[in-house]
Amino acid sequence: MNARPVVVIGAVLALTLAPGAGLFMPAAVAYPTKPITLVVPFPPGGGADTVGRPLASVAHTHLGQPMVVINKGGGSGAVGAQYVANAKPDGYTVLHGLNPVTELPLVDQMLGRTPAFKKEQFIPIGQVTVTPFAVMVNSESRWKTFQEFVAEARQKPDEFQYASAGVYSTTHFMWEMILKATGVRARHLPTTGGGPIMMAVLGKHVDISHCVVPAVCAPQVEARKIRLLAMTSDKRLPAYPDVPTLKELGYDVTHSIWHALMVPAGTPPEVVAKLRQGLKAMVDDEAFKSLLGKLGERVQYMSGEDFEKWWDQDYQKVGTLLKQLIKK
């Protein structure tokens, strides 16, 4: 007779308690049940975008839900990273992390600024790939080799100018490392990214700069508009067997951009495990490999656990390095 009100009250109670109950029953977590957002912290069309979008396009097969890419550019990657750091840790907001995630908190710390985010606010899912840079000059430049640049620039301190992607950007640090290793003093022209840098080199507004190998360099090299002098990678690249690495030339500088997915700290371990599994399957996907291959890049996967260890070491290393560069 009055069974119905009881049922209704029961249902209401059950619904009210359900979200709380979830906390005590981690095994019952169903993830993902809705699309996952991949936050790329740079504007569309940049190096991060070119890796993130193909990756997201194969997510559906391996995670059971699509991955939607949104670009939150600005502040050399700070705006997007901060957005994910403060997002709900439920596995539905994932960061396409790159070097600035390491560098920016260190810079903030050293300059005494309120940090936009901290390294501890992220749990890595895994590394997707690594892309090195090439040192380049306009093809009409008189420098045919990196050594020629070093020789002339050493004699004329502060005469020549290099372009970076911005003050305290990852390429600014790279150039400071190169200058330090070569004993060259050159002036800095900060720009906002790879496109403006290429424009500055082609238009001869700067003397020397760098480009992401191979995606950004390749068309200009083929058209003989620019000349590559050296690689910042560990080994020579198969695509450019004639271009030496800085290491070979006797300068102990290696630098590259890593691409790694990350979620906010506090994400449940089961969700992290599922994402890590999913990412492994995604980078092994032939479709993704071939998309990346067409960009001239290849998968260089590192599992979340391995990346975590590597990242801790790298953070210390970059910290020491930045201290030297910023307090010079």
Added chain:
Amino acid sequence: MDAWQSLLYGFSVSLTPTNLLYCALGVVLGTIVGVLPGIGPLGGITILLPTTFGMEPVSAIIMLAGIYYGAMYGGSTTSILVNIPGEAASVVTCLDGYQMARQGRAGPALSIAAMGSYIAGTLSVLGLMLLAPLLARLALKFGPPEQFSLMVLGLVILAYMGTGSVLKALMMIVVGLGLATVGIDHLSGFARFTHGRAELGDGVSFLAVAMGLFGVAEILISIEQTAVREVIKPKLSALLPTREDWRRSLGPIIRGSGIGFLIGILPGAAHVISTFVSYAMEKRLSGRPEEFGTGRIEGVAGPESANNAATGGAMIPFLALGIPSSPATATMMVALLIHGVKPGPVLMEQRPEVFWGLIASMYIGNVMLLILNLPLVGLFINLLRVPQHFLFPGILLVCFVGVYSVNLSVTDLWIMGIAGVAGYLLRKVGFDTAPIVLAMVLGPMMEQALRQGLMMSRGEFGIFLSRPLSAVMLGAAVLLLVLHVVSSLRRAQARRGMKPADALREGPLVAKGGGG
């Protein structure tokens, strides 16, 4: 000769049923994202990028480019009908387009915008086809000093553009430049005027301010004027421009095409800049500058042509140099790179089917857009028949969703609200708010170019005068200013002679129109 043969080849690529379909799909989507405020060509291209991974590269670029130039057609619609720019590039169209709609001439305004867009779009493809390599070399000469001088020239032109007094326009420009300094400085990485708010790291959202100043403010003003709203109802019989409209629009369309195409090649917010340069030029050439802002068709025809032609210009650095100058072209470049096609100097030799197929498809796409947009005029105009107690909440909703969807930021909604109230008050006291929005676009680029230029010269200001291109543009800016001051002084004197009271009231620099 060679180009024409290649173009024929291009048509053979783009006229296949598949590519025609992708072209149609692209331009339809482009029109839609153009009409919807908040979502622009970049959003449309970005969303559809993953779907292109499985296509032929030429189909992919045909579709994405269709969205890009199609959006410039749609952008004018909401500017004219409800005074809300669908894109940043349609801010200027609000000035006269909306006034025309209020006078029941929304039909001619929309039609001339579509036809101007068609003519300009086609002319700019022609320019792209014939002049790309030559102009690409010119674009490379634009280093930071040249960019700075161009922005200075742009600001001077902007001051002319106002519908009221030049002094008031200058005040609004200063407000816009001030707003533009908020955010993380791109060159030094320092946060300026953000008060520790992360959301302001990327600056005060240009879109939120534009939607507030135009959309929200317009609704606030309209609420006051319930009684006079009747005049907006259009006569469906008068959809097409009259012969007189055509006669007045043809010059602006041709000039707008040239301006848009040339400015489009340069990096930066080319679409936006080209519109107000075109507007200022038409105002000056018209002989009756004081009528601008009251519903002159030239004020719609010129800018709407210019922003379409800018699209063709903007494809030049991307296709001929391999350096995209805007996020939208950068995303298109990704689409090509993912297929192993490298835009740039080698594109024409290595993948002629992509280059010429794209060029041919742009001719076809512009025809499709004209066919699509002219009948839509009749449809869109019915929007004005919606009672305002439904229309206004609907517009507000679109504003809120549009602004929120870009950065998912609640701060942006507050900015829009504040800008809305500020815009309402400013308009009450006779300020034209368009210069604020346009100065916000120019400000960051001008500052950056100035600082980069000085870094190149070790702090010597001489670099802006010693480089010929830069010196010419600075000279033009000074000349414009001097001309203006002289002619407005003369006009004020003449007026003082006839009607002393008027001259006293308005003063020399606030002479109405200011187009001397």
